[in-house]
Amino acid sequence: MKTTEIMARLRAKYPGEVEYLQAVQEVLESVEDIYNRHPEFEKAKIVERMVEPDRVFSFRVTWVDDSGTVRTNTGWRVQFNSAIGPYKGGLRFHRSTSLSMLKFLGFEQTFKNALTTLPMGGAKGGADFDPKGKSEEEIMRFCQAFMTELWQCIGPDQDIPAGDVGVGGREIGYMYGMYKKLAREYNTGVLTGKGVNWGGSILRPQATGYGALYFTQNLLHRIGKDVKDHRIAISGFGNVAWGAAEKASQLGAKVIAISGPDGVCEIPDGITPEMTDYMLVMRASNRDKVEDMATKFPDRCKFTPGGKAWDIPCDIALPCAFQNELDEADARKLKENGCWCCCEVSNMGCRPEAIAFFQANGILFAPGKAVNAGGVATSGLEMTQNASHINWSGKEVDEKLHFIMNSIHESCVKYGLQPDGSVDYVKGANIAGFMKVAGAMLDQGIV
Numbered sequence: 001m002k003t004t005e006i007m008a009r010l011r012a013k014y015p016g017e018v019e020y021l022q023a024v025q026e027v028l029e030s031v032e033d034i035y036n037r038h039p040e041f042e043k044a045k046i047v048e049r050m051v052e053p054d055r056v057f058s059f060r061v062t063w064v065d066d067s068g069t070v071r072t073n074t075g076w077r078v079q080f081n082s083a084i085g086p087y088k089g090g091l092r093f094h095r096s097t098s099l100s101m102l103k104f105l106g107f108e109q110t111f112k113n114a115l116t117t118l119p120m121g122g123a124k125g126g127a128d129f130d131p132k133g134k135s136e137e138e139i140m141r142f143c144q145a146f147m148t149e150l151w152q153c154i155g156p157d158q159d160i161p162a163g164d165v166g167v168g169g170r171e172i173g174y175m176y177g178m179y180k181k182l183a184r185e186y187n188t189g190v191l192t193g194k195g196v197n198w199g200g201s202i203l204r205p206q207a208t209g210y211g212a213l214y215f216t217q218n219l220l221h222r223i224g225k226d227v228k229d230h231r232i233a234i235s236g237f238g239n240v241a242w243g244a245a246e247k248a249s250q251l252g253a254k255v256i257a258i259s260g261p262d263g264v265c266e267i268p269d270g271i272t273p274e275m276t277d278y279m280l281v282m283r284a285s286n287r288d289k290v291e292d293m294a295t296k297f298p299d300r301c302k303f304t305p306g307g308k309a310w311d312i313p314c315d316i317a318l319p320c321a322f323q324n325e326l327d328e329a330d331a332r333k334l335k336e337n338g339c340w341c342c343c344e345v346s347n348m349g350c351r352p353e354a355i356a357f358f359q360a361n362g363i364l365f366a367p368g369k370a371v372n373a374g375g376v377a378t379s380g381l382e383m384t385q386n387a388s389h390i391n392w393s394g395k396e397v398d399e400k401l402h403f404i405m406n407s408i409h410e411s412c413v414k415y416g417l418q419p420d421g422s423v424d425y426v427k428g429a430n431i432a433g434f435m436k437v438a439g440a441m442l443d444q445g446i447v
């Protein structure tokens with residue numbers, strides 16, 4: 001296969017699906033060499049099959065806002081690949097959600113889930129609903145309306161959604177309540193990210209951020225360093241940023257910046273536990289303003305409107321917000337200010353030019369599909385607990401998460417080791433995930 005030829009075909013077929021095309025290009029470039037050493041892959045047209053979702057559901061979601069106005073949104077579920085298990089992946093509620101975005105996320109999810117060592121296929125879904133400024137009641141009505149369509153697409157052995165941007169424990173609760181009413185199925189395993197009293201796993205809310213720090217520790221230990229005593233800049237203040245900030249602080253690092261769509265909060269003396277707790281309040285408020293942190297903690301925080309986390313001098317950058325949130329100019333600024341490591345926690349958080357800049361300038365870089373896989377891995381652990389009707393302790397879940405992140409790091413090293421002894425984590429993660437999915441597809445014939 002030739003990446004350029006496949007990309008030309010996909011560009012002609014899906015013009016304008018920029019996020020999807022970007023995600024596919026990155027993976028194909030990484031795997032092209034190894035793919036071409038396996039004629040059996042080419043014979044079965046593995047790549048051509050892998051870049052197309054198995055199926056896509058699209059539906060109208062109509063609900064009534066607090067003023068009595070009828071509102072209409074679009075919802076989707078993209079079931080991308082089931083070679084290694086039932087479809088698994090989050091739901092995103094964001095005003096910019098589109099089919100292209102969910103195809104990119106579903107494609108990434110397929111390889112990420114393969115890296116977790118657990119039997120989960122890839123999927124993603126969501127809606128172009130904007131949670132910003134919505135009341136609690138509006139959020140509930142939207143989640144219920146969304147589920148009146150989604151319930152027919154999912155099931156504990158078919159497709160198991162969870163949260164993503166704009167969907168946390170509260171939204172999962174409203175959706176689960178409606179699912180039971182419609183389906184008359186009471187199996188808790190149909191969604192993950194549930195509350196701990198009704199089938200949720202301890203540590204699932206923290207898992208993406210904790211896992212990202214375990215991965216970062218692995219990467220640093222390999223070169224004789226540690227996150228301890230280093231300055232960390234984090235973008236975002238949602239669930240993922242929260243878990244990352246908490247674990248980074250526990251490991252002795254100093255989180256010196258968090259950011260939002262409105263600007264950046266610089267925290268020269270490092271984030272405190274009270275401040276990380278407050279991130280949850282900010283997320284639940286639906287105000288989408290990081291300035292609230294500076295208003296609440298004026299002595300520790302300096303807010304700069306319009307600023308980015310990447311403006312603040314740091315050692316380690318952790319993008320935790322949204323795709324393409326870190327571009328080449330940001331990468332240059334990070335380097336100028338002394339940053340030497342970037343672990344991408346958001347899905348496709350860095351632009352390809354930013355990644356190329358990091359790699360060309362000796363800045364350690366690891367991609368989201370490896371770094372953030374602890375979230376979906378812990379969803380997998382939640383499914384196991386649900387299926388066997390047991391609850392593991394926080395310690396048990398944390399140990400399993402830690403073990404999984406170590407093994408993801410090992411896979412990246414195995415497939416990404418370069419002749420000079422360094423590791424190309426982008427190649428490592430893409431090849432490791434790809435080989436597992438491709439092998440499973442081959443075993444299961446032409447379907």
Ligand code: 2IT
Nearest residue numbers: 089090162163164376379
């Ligand atoms: O991007 C992701 O891996 C998630 N949003 C979590 C998906 C999941 O099923 O837990």
